[in-house]
Amino acid sequence: xxxxxxxxxxxxxxxxxxxxxxxxxxxxxxxxxxxxxxxxxxxxxxxxxxxxxxxxxxxxxxxxxxxxxxxxxxxxxxxxxxxxxxxxxxxxxxxxxxxxxxxxxxxxxxxxxxxxxxxxxxxxxxxxxx
Amino acid sequence: xxxxxxxxxxxxxxxxxxxxxxxxxxxxxxxxxxxxxxxxxxxxxxxxxxxxxxxxxxxxxxxxxxxxxxxxxxxxxxxxxxxxxxxxxxxxxxxxxxxxxxxxxxxxxxxxxxxxxxxxxxxxxxxxxxxxxxxxxxxxxxxxxxxxxxxxxxxxxxxxxxxxxxxxxxxxxxxxxxxxxxxxxxxxxxxxxxxxxxxxxxxxxxxxxxxxxxxxxxxxxxxxxxxxxxxxxxxxxxx
Numbered sequence: 001x002x003x004x005x006x007x008x009x010x011x012x013x014x015x016x017x018x019x020x021x022x023x024x025x026x027x028x029x030x031x032x033x034x035x036x037x038x039x040x041x042x043x044x045x046x047x048x049x050x051x052x053x054x055x056x057x058x059x060x061x062x063x064x065x066x067x068x069x070x071x072x073x074x075x076x077x078x079x080x081x082x083x084x085x086x087x088x089x090x091x092x093x094x095x096x097x098x099x100x101x102x103x104x105x106x107x108x109x110x111x112x113x114x115x116x117x118x119x120x121x122x123x124x125x126x127x128x129x130x
Numbered sequence: 131x132x133x134x135x136x137x138x139x140x141x142x143x144x145x146x147x148x149x150x151x152x153x154x155x156x157x158x159x160x161x162x163x164x165x166x167x168x169x170x171x172x173x174x175x176x177x178x179x180x181x182x183x184x185x186x187x188x189x190x191x192x193x194x195x196x197x198x199x200x201x202x203x204x205x206x207x208x209x210x211x212x213x214x215x216x217x218x219x220x221x222x223x224x225x226x227x228x229x230x231x232x233x234x235x236x237x238x239x240x241x242x243x244x245x246x247x248x249x250x251x252x253x254x255x256x257x258x259x260x261x262x263x264x265x266x267x268x269x270x271x272x273x274x275x276x277x278x279x280x281x282x283x284x285x286x287x288x289x290x291x292x293x294x295x296x297x298x299x300x301x302x303x304x305x306x307x308x309x310x311x312x313x314x315x316x317x318x319x320x321x322x323x324x325x326x327x328x329x330x331x332x333x334x335x336x337x338x339x340x341x342x343x344x345x346x347x348x349x350x351x352x353x354x355x356x357x358x359x360x361x362x363x364x365x366x367x368x369x
Binding site for chain 2 (some may be wrong): 003007010011014015017018021025074075076077078079080
């Protein structure tokens with residue numbers, strides 16, 4: 001009897017935990033990804049106007065963001081993906097610093113692709129199911 | 131390295147907990163579906179143990195999902211016999227009154243050699259002695275011998291039998307076992323008195339077991355040459 005109750009309680013806890021894991025990490029990822037995408041768009045826009053100071057400021061914020069949020073993201077995303085994302089921010093920042101617009105835009109585009117990829121992993125879609 | 135070690139320990143304990151919660155303790159208890167589930171769980175857990183690039187959640191979530199599915203299926207099997215039949219199959223009669231059921235054997239892919247192996251493992255060496263051989267859903271074969279070949283029971287022979295008394299562990303390495311005392315409804319003092327009357331110190335007892343009839347079998351520790359005693363302890367009979 002005791003074990004049956006324990007198992008029923010465990011099953012309920014498992015359901016709650018799964019519900020938590022379905023909701024919380026994806027919301028957190030959304031928040032971080034939205035913020036990163038805005039910064040990337042702004043940096044790309046600034047680079048297209050040759051505004052290196054603004055682009056550098058955005059890239060620095062991206063690097064800072066990666067340091068703040070990446071440990072949390074690594075709890076539910078593949079570490080290699082998160083490292084690639086953080087690496088793209090760092091490359092973009094370094095490229096803007098030395099004035100290499102082409103490399104910076106390439107790194108930022110790669111970061112956008114990686115953000116799409118991790119969103120695709122975390123968010124449910126019939127395509128990702130297959 | 132410590133990370134790998136701790137991940138392995140954590141996932142091992144997690145899998146242990148999940149398998150314990152599923153309620154099956156032996157491989158022989160498992161239905162093919164349960165066995166498959168166990169293998170998948172082990173495989174998922176091992177992936178995250180070895181690869182530190184993968185978050186632990188990548189193992190934990192699928193294992194929890196499999197656990198939930200397994201619980202759901204177990205509940206459905208309890209509620210519906212048709213679901214149980216579909217998922218677990220039904221027992222199949224392989225031998226009926228000494229005759230091999232060829233059609234059933236072909237359907238279940240059970241060869242004559244397999245059947246003979248199973249019969250021998252049940253101490254049956256002649257098919258004609260078998261009344262029923264049933265292939266159970268977990269793959270075991272249950273055998274009922276024809277009446278003339280069944281070993282006689284004590285009842286058949288008219289032998290008077292005592293009660294079937296289950297023995298409980300009462301003393302282990304000089305320490306009285308509370309669970310044993312409770313199970314046998316005997317108090318500590320009664321056992322100590324019985325030991326004292328036979329000149330045995332509790333601390334010298336390596337192992338002792340007792341049944342509901344009060345038959346106490348004990349063995350002293352090595353310091354006392356591992357001597358063995360059989361005593362009787364007065365116990366209250368339960369009706």
